[in-house]
Amino acid sequence: MVSESINLSGRIVENVFLYIAAISVFLLVLITFLMIYFVIRYHRKRNPQPEDIKGNTWLEIVWTIVPTLLVLSMFFYGLKGFQSLRKIPEDAMRVKVIARQWSWVFEYENGLKAPELRVPVGKAIALSMTSQDVIHSFYIPAFKVKQDAVPGMTNHLWFKPMETGTHDVLCAEYCGLQHSYMLTKVIVLPTEEFQKWYEEGGKKEAMILPSGVKLFEAKGCKACHSIDGTQLVGPTLKGLFGKTVTVMTEGKERQMVADEVYLRKSLLEPNADVVKGFPPIMPSQKGFLTEEEIKGIIQYMKELK
Ligand code: CUA
16 A cells, blocks of 8 residues: 655655554454454353363464564654654755744745745745744644644754645644634645746735735734724724824823824833723733734724725
């Protein structure tokens, strides 16, 4: 049995799995068959007088050595597979994976950053991953690969997609309330198509900024702030940019213009200047949003006329 997995490194895992499964199924059938056979063959009706057996040295040697060899073969086959998974092919294309609450960022060697992982078909891809906050786990079920993204350290994973297509990427480690939002795609493209995207994307900074709408939802802003004028727990963001607002600063009322400086401060120190009439309950987004995301969200707010 040889695996048909669409990812080369997944095939290694799958072959070991199939090998162990095949041995297990064979033993299960053999033992079940023998058990039933013995129950019938040595039933009391057929053998009213039990016989005392002293033992059989050869039989004992065989049933010690054969299983030992079988188990060792599983171990070595598995070890070989594990080593090939650890050993990143030298010609691999390198991509950095940054995990954070609650999204993935893929950073390519030319500086291109994207929320989805685009790769060329038939090429080994080496991912080096880390996390900006808590432990996440990068998981591509279709490729049978999974690796934790841990803050303060870099983990590695490689795969080599053998077919074009789009597959889900999940976070497989519970990482907080919006854990389920950490769903993205790995898109395996024909080589030329990938090359075109890679070169164009490298030049265009705009297409790689995470979109404001997505951030607004993914970061949980929409739980408290509407974009259509409805008042929720916090003030609506509709038409906020450029407006003069009355805020409470250390208990005193004052007027401020909701410009970029104000919005940025409201994200990082939300309780410094709270809009009058609202409770000071917003959590600081410091360390929670990257500089890029702050820009993305402010840009989005400017558009909410
Ligand atoms: Cu990240 Cu779960």
